[in-house]
Amino acid sequence: xxxxxxxxxxxxxxxxxxxxxxxxxxxxxxxxxxxxxxxxxxxxxxxxxxxxxxxxxxxxxxxxxxxxxxxxxxxxxxxxxxxxxxxxxxxxxxxxxxxxxxxxxxxxxxxxxxxxxxxxxxxxxxxxxxxxxxxxxxxxxxxxxxxxxxxxxxxx
Numbered sequence: 001x002x003x004x005x006x007x008x009x010x011x012x013x014x015x016x017x018x019x020x021x022x023x024x025x026x027x028x029x030x031x032x033x034x035x036x037x038x039x040x041x042x043x044x045x046x047x048x049x050x051x052x053x054x055x056x057x058x059x060x061x062x063x064x065x066x067x068x069x070x071x072x073x074x075x076x077x078x079x080x081x082x083x084x085x086x087x088x089x090x091x092x093x094x095x096x097x098x099x100x101x102x103x104x105x106x107x108x109x110x111x112x113x114x115x116x117x118x119x120x121x122x123x124x125x126x127x128x129x130x131x132x133x134x135x136x137x138x139x140x141x142x143x144x145x146x147x148x149x150x151x152x153x154x155x156x
Contacts, residue, residue, distance in 0.1 A: 057084060061150060068092050068120070071147065073101040073113060076140045078147035083135070086154045087125025093135075094118040102138040105149060110138075124151055 054064045061082035068090040072079045074097045093103045095113035103111045108127040111119045137145040
């Protein structure tokens with residue numbers, strides 16, 4: 001009989017979680033998308049592109065026609081080291097290294113990343129104007145852990 005009670009308890013917990021996931025917006029933001037998110041989990045790989053169309057432009061900067069551009073923090077470098085992101089794109093930084101890193105851009109973003117976690121900015125135009133910025137890890141800046149971030153207008 002104890003097995004039946006355990007099964008019933010587990011089933012009740014699963015149903016409560018499922019119902020909670022289907023509930024109305026209760027986070028107070030009126031259903032708006034968050035401007036930045038932090039996710040956890042050990043990545044098996046980090047892709048540079050959300051759409052599969054990442055390229056390197058003539059200046060050597062990674063760029064993408066998709067909705068986001070990804071960068072990996074590995075050991076003591078950002079990969080790629082130069083990013084060109086549109087104001088309507090999201091920048092996603094994943095810590096694919098073994099130590100904690102930090103993502104800071106012009107005083108707008110300042111996020112610590114444990115190994116295996118990611119930080120998504122939301123549309124960069126909500127925080128940054130078109131221009132060139134330094135993306136740095138404050139913990140390892142003295143070791144040269146920085147990248148160039150170019151924020152540009154969308155193509156017409």
